[in-house]
Amino acid sequence: MTITSPSSPSSTTSAGDVEGPFLQVEDLTVTFPTQDGPVQAVKGLSYSVELGKTLGIVGESGSGKSVSSMAVMGLHDARSSEITGSIRVGGTEIVGLAESRMRKLRGNSMAMIFQDALAALHPFYRVGDQLAEGYGIHHPKASKRDARRRAIEMLDRVGIPQPDRRVDDFPHQFSGGMRQRAMIAMGLINDPSLLIADEPTTALDVTVQAQILDLLQDLQREFNSAVIIITHDLGVIAEMADDVLVMYAGRCVEFGTTKEILTKPEMPYSWGLLSSIPEVGASTDARLIPIPGNPPSLLKPPSGCSFHPRCAHRDKVPGDLCVTQLPELTSASNRAGHLKRCHLPNPQEIYQTEVLPEIAPDLAEETR
Amino acid sequence: MFAYVVKRLLSGVVVLFLISMSVFLLFWYGPSEPAQTICDRDTSNRCTPARLEVFRENLGFNNEWYEEYGTFVKGVVAGREIQFGSTTKFQCDAPCLGYSYRTKAPVFEEMKTRMPATFSVAIGGAFLYLAIGIPIGVAAARRRGTLTDKALVSSFLVISSIPYYLFALLTWLFLTITWEIPFFADTGYFPITDNPAKWFSGMLLAWLALGAFGCTQYTRYARGSMVEVLNEDYIRTAKSKGLTSNSVVYKHGLRAALVPVITIFGIEFGTLLAGTIFTETIFDIEGIGLWALEAVVQRDLPVVSATALFGAAVLIIANILVDVVYSILDPRVRLS
Amino acid sequence: MSQDPNAKVAVDASEIGANAAETGERDLSHHTDVVDDHEALEEAPDFHVLAEQGHVATALDPDAEPIISVDNLKMYFPVKSSGLIRRTVGHVQAVDGISFQVPRGGSLGLVGESGCGKSTTGRLITRLYTPTGGSMMFEGQDLAKLSNSQMRPLRRDVQMIFQDPYTSLNPRHTVGSIVGAPLAVHNIVPKNKILPRVQELLEVVGLNPEHYNRYPNEFSGGQRQRIGIARALTLNPKLLVADEPVSALDVSIQAQVVNLLQDLQKEFNIAFLFIAHDLAVVRHFCPEVAVMYLGKIVEIGDRETIYGQAHHPYTQALLSAVPDVKQAAIGGRRERIRLEGDVPSPINPPSGCRFRTRCQFAQEICAKVEPPLLQIGERHKVACHFAGELGAHPATPVTTDLLAVDDQGSPVPGATPTNKQLTIPGYEKTWYDLKSKQTTGA
Ligand SMILES: Nc1ncnc2c1ncn2[C@@H]1O[C@H](COP(=O)(O)OP(=O)(O)OP(=O)(O)O)[C@@H](O)[C@H]1O
Ligand SMILES: Nc1ncnc2c1ncn2[C@@H]1O[C@H](COP(=O)(O)OP(=O)(O)O)[C@@H](O)[C@H]1O
Ligand code: SF4
Numbered sequence A: 001m002t003i004t005s006p007s008s009p010s011s012t013t014s015a016g017d018v019e020g021p022f023l024q025v026e027d028l029t030v031t032f033p034t035q036d037g038p039v040q041a042v043k044g045l046s047y048s049v050e051l052g053k054t055l056g057i058v059g060e061s062g063s064g065k066s067v068s069s070m071a072v073m074g075l076h077d078a079r080s081s082e083i084t085g086s087i088r089v090g091g092t093e094i095v096g097l098a099e100s101r102m103r104k105l106r107g108n109s110m111a112m113i114f115q116d117a118l119a120a121l122h123p124f125y126r127v128g129d130q131l132a133e134g135y136g137i138h139h140p141k142a143s144k145r146d147a148r149r150r151a152i153e154m155l156d157r158v159g160i161p162q163p164d165r166r167v168d169d170f171p172h173q174f175s176g177g178m179r180q181r182a183m184i185a186m187g188l189i190n191d192p193s194l195l196i197a198d199e200p201t202t203a204l205d206v207t208v209q210a211q212i213l214d215l216l217q218d219l220q221r222e223f224n225s226a227v228i229i230i231t232h233d234l235g236v237i238a239e240m241a242d243d244v245l246v247m248y249a250g251r252c253v254e255f256g257t258t259k260e261i262l263t264k265p266e267m268p269y270s271w272g273l274l275s276s277i278p279e280v281g282a283s284t285d286a287r288l289i290p291i292p293g294n295p296p297s298l299l300k301p302p303s304g305c306s307f308h309p310r311c312a313h314r315d316k317v318p319g320d321l322c323v324t325q326l327p328e329l330t331s332a333s334n335r336a337g338h339l340k341r342c343h344l345p346n347p348q349e350i351y352q353t354e355v356l357p358e359i360a361p362d363l364a365e366e367t368r
Numbered sequence B: 001m002f003a004y005v006v007k008r009l010l011s012g013v014v015v016l017f018l019i020s021m022s023v024f025l026l027f028w029y030g031p032s033e034p035a036q037t038i039c040d041r042d043t044s045n046r047c048t049p050a051r052l053e054v055f056r057e058n059l060g061f062n063n064e065w066y067e068e069y070g071t072f073v074k075g076v077v078a079g080r081e082i083q084f085g086s087t088t089k090f091q092c093d094a095p096c097l098g099y100s101y102r103t104k105a106p107v108f109e110e111m112k113t114r115m116p117a118t119f120s121v122a123i124g125g126a127f128l129y130l131a132i133g134i135p136i137g138v139a140a141a142r143r144r145g146t147l148t149d150k151a152l153v154s155s156f157l158v159i160s161s162i163p164y165y166l167f168a169l170l171t172w173l174f175l176t177i178t179w180e181i182p183f184f185a186d187t188g189y190f191p192i193t194d195n196p197a198k199w200f201s202g203m204l205l206a207w208l209a210l211g212a213f214g215c216t217q218y219t220r221y222a223r224g225s226m227v228e229v230l231n232e233d234y235i236r237t238a239k240s241k242g243l244t245s246n247s248v249v250y251k252h253g254l255r256a257a258l259v260p261v262i263t264i265f266g267i268e269f270g271t272l273l274a275g276t277i278f279t280e281t282i283f284d285i286e287g288i289g290l291w292a293l294e295a296v297v298q299r300d301l302p303v304v305s306a307t308a309l310f311g312a313a314v315l316i317i318a319n320i321l322v323d324v325v326y327s328i329l330d331p332r333v334r335l336s
Numbered sequence C: 001m002s003q004d005p006n007a008k009v010a011v012d013a014s015e016i017g018a019n020a021a022e023t024g025e026r027d028l029s030h031h032t033d034v035v036d037d038h039e040a041l042e043e044a045p046d047f048h049v050l051a052e053q054g055h056v057a058t059a060l061d062p063d064a065e066p067i068i069s070v071d072n073l074k075m076y077f078p079v080k081s082s083g084l085i086r087r088t089v090g091h092v093q094a095v096d097g098i099s100f101q102v103p104r105g106g107s108l109g110l111v112g113e114s115g116c117g118k119s120t121t122g123r124l125i126t127r128l129y130t131p132t133g134g135s136m137m138f139e140g141q142d143l144a145k146l147s148n149s150q151m152r153p154l155r156r157d158v159q160m161i162f163q164d165p166y167t168s169l170n171p172r173h174t175v176g177s178i179v180g181a182p183l184a185v186h187n188i189v190p191k192n193k194i195l196p197r198v199q200e201l202l203e204v205v206g207l208n209p210e211h212y213n214r215y216p217n218e219f220s221g222g223q224r225q226r227i228g229i230a231r232a233l234t235l236n237p238k239l240l241v242a243d244e245p246v247s248a249l250d251v252s253i254q255a256q257v258v259n260l261l262q263d264l265q266k267e268f269n270i271a272f273l274f275i276a277h278d279l280a281v282v283r284h285f286c287p288e289v290a291v292m293y294l295g296k297i298v299e300i301g302d303r304e305t306i307y308g309q310a311h312h313p314y315t316q317a318l319l320s321a322v323p324d325v326k327q328a329a330i331g332g333r334r335e336r337i338r339l340e341g342d343v344p345s346p347i348n349p350p351s352g353c354r355f356r357t358r359c360q361f362a363q364e365i366c367a368k369v370e371p372p373l374l375q376i377g378e379r380h381k382v383a384c385h386f387a388g389e390l391g392a393h394p395a396t397p398v399t400t401d402l403l404a405v406d407d408q409g410s411p412v413p414g415a416t417p418t419n420k421q422l423t424i425p426g427y428e429k430t431w432y433d434l435k436s437k438q439t440t441g442a
């Protein structure tokens, strides 16, 4: 089943780019055949990112964040996965593209940096060699010395002290923050136009996280690349993203500008995310309201709205629509470009009058 | 690393001491009396109590075992004199491991002449099974889940469940007797220095048997290890750089996948040595394995003890080598 | 290879009747085949009920007596040389002279960057490590001085919750035997009473009591953490050391577990030493917070002070690094204090103030004299020569009179330091006022 959205979400905040968005994902579905039956990890996902813009993807673990972005990088094994829909990177269709051509894009015009840099860097090779390898493969004419020089330059660029010495270190000799910097240097070594950062700061201390986020922002400004940042930390989203895509059980459930999503969310799952994180700056009268239950099984996804077994607001939807019918991704009430997947007729009102007073009594006062 | 190797060698020497001591205790308290065996043999089974007593005296069995063990250790270090019967005296140079009761030849000399054959068998066989097993394992891992992979895995499982001696025996029977393939007719050890071609053809059948058998296991180890490595994050990183799938598998995957395979190789080296006993026996190769087997049958205790020490020493050195290779492959491992 | 501190805990944990942390396989499908939650959601959850169950931040009880009083606690791990003879060539000063109190039924939060000694502190209090020095007074006994056998009866009172719900439960034991093990080990209830108690505990932590016969891998991360909590509760502890109890969990599940811990604290009057690197979770759970840096407490105080008027440059930097959702949503982000470089090695910590290599206010005195942890408010202590609110750090050191040194940190001839122990575990009635440089009281 695929629901095509009336308008695919896109970062429209920039002044009209002539060529359109650099990355355009349409109706992407990723299925893994497993012994217990097919698992649809991503279902009918559409979004686009323009050069110079950052899209944040949030959602619980298992919601399909990594799977969808690995599909963009063409990293799924064709034998054990099935990908339908369309992914266009700089105008090139990736779905079904021959591996030899895909390889030319990977690491070159698009790159990915991964969570847990210790595991993502090869433990047996020197950091510099791993960087240089990525450069060499896309610059066949470059000599070994050029590649090494480039590696040192990139390590310097991401703020590793004494890069000409550290270039010969092994990953385990780096600290956690330095490893993540090296990972970023590796991703950026060929000046990609699209950078996907999959939970780039999840295992790091806040101080190091702040350094890495600053670095990513500086680099994006410098190279004007399109960036996707995947995280489950709304704070990171708030600081980094222009637009936010909220994923639940493989689907986009809400999309909009960061400000819209964080201040006027219209989907109960987004409310749940906001209400379940404490904040350093919040009022101490704010309640921590968890989302009950667990993320759903993808083998037996719930009927209707996938979120219905955990949704505390489905009593406000007439009939049993939530259980029987998958809501479409439609325009939210307030603003064009803000999309949500929910049957609630008056989400704004519920958020302002019921949710906000519990989770941010101070804010509720202000807006009243 | 140097300090580590020295440390390991020292502990190896301790192990050898313990082994030689336990073999020595066997001389004294074992089920058969060595003096009796030699006496029987030297007198063509007309051993009288008086002559037995002479043998006992000369071989030192009338002394306490630890005194004799001291003499033995001294012989290993500085050489010694050995007396059989009433008259014959032998000078045994260091490292003296004693004289064979059976052939009256110095054990160490004999070992030296037999060593090349055993090393030819073991190294050739190990080379073959690694050289066949690892590439097949890697290929299977890359195709994991496919029909080829499943067929390979299950057929190799069948082969490796046959006992090795049976497998070797069948190989020999079919290739030389039933099918009479001329190339394999002439098995045995011929020194490589004399005639490399002959050495090669003499060894070939033994290698094939050992290699074909061992490679099935190493295919499984290599496959398992590679499947695991291919799921690692750094492999995904390598792919995302745009590397070809060959360089992902061979440059990034293989080196990591080899580490556990080599560890297993070190652990299983003893099995390989045991394998050479059957191999040498079946293919009639005058190596240490065959020698050890004969010595056990003939109760030739000095040879038994020498071959046991040889096996242990080889195992110790092999394991040190494995650790060194390990630390070369994986820069995180620092030997200390 | 370096010693894995967690491996050590695995062994020790089993000693106290908990199950050895074994590496369970973390399979792909872990969130697809989990046992249904106890609060099986056939009925639509009601938002108002949910909101009622959700808690606001825990409030401070300023009059609570301390349940544990830690004084000048130290833990040095020897560093061995490589080579033939392994000599001790130095020490990792993982915890170096910290003092604090945890109020009965209250919670103290412990925050700081990784490697600063938070977990080591937790393991010292549960006596998984034997301290190098200092004392830990608990119910009239010094835990630091007790032998392992003297410690055994007290282990009932001091329990620990571990970070990783995937590796801290033995995958080969049923939930029932995991939760019931401490009862069996300590011989507390007759054999036939164990199961009812286990079921009661499972109910308390919000799991289905009928599931006592299942194995940990049948549960999701959040449920496993509940099992870990049930295990810690089995013996009715008075003090729980929770080491990053929610870090490994998904955000929505984190809130469930934090709420559960708040419920349990209220119901059973349990005191918590709550270790976490997430400053927001700590702020929610703990009315009092201690900030650690490189083995030392650099600032300690009540929630409002630490989060509102931190006086230590490190606390200020740490707080400014936390991304703030609401701030960014309203527009713009706060000014961030950039901390350059990494935490120095605890084997060779910097002289004087340990933070000076990364501190923007560092001066000569900071390298020469270690700043004492000075009480500067009713419930506020800070260890900095230039302590002051963000943007209002004094130009001259505030500690010179107390330490009898001049502004450069050199001893003043003839002057005597104020003879007063500066590191008592709790708070005094009087404190040193930064503005007047006088001792004042409430
Ligand atoms: N190769 C695979 N075969 C089968 N299922 C898979 C495979 N890879 C991922 N999945 C499933 O797809 C779903 C989405 O996974 P994904 O890794 O995208 O989650 P995520 O949102 O990134 O979570 P996390 O925050 O844990 O990284 C999960 O349920 C996962 O189990
Ligand atoms: N068993 C150990 N042996 C040596 N060093 C240790 C051991 N346990 C912890 N350390 C060191 O002590 C310091 C504090 O560790 P820890 O308390 O685990 O930090 P965290 O604040 O992340 O919990 C670190 O530098 C750590 O490497
Ligand atoms: S559609 Fe119904 S169940 Fe789904 S989020 Fe909206 S109200 Fe809740």
Ligand code: SF4
Residues within 6 Å of the ligand: C312, C313, C314, C353, C354, C355, C356, C357, C359, C360, C361, C362, C363, C366, C371, C383, C384, C385, C386, C387
């Ligand atoms: S004592 Fe000095 S170095 Fe330390 S925090 Fe204060 S100002 Fe910075």
Ligand SMILES: [Mg+2]
Residues within 6 Å of the ligand: A065, A066, A198
């Ligand atoms: Mg992920």
Ligand SMILES: [Mg+2]
Residues within 6 Å of the ligand: C118, C119, C244
């Ligand atoms: Mg820790």
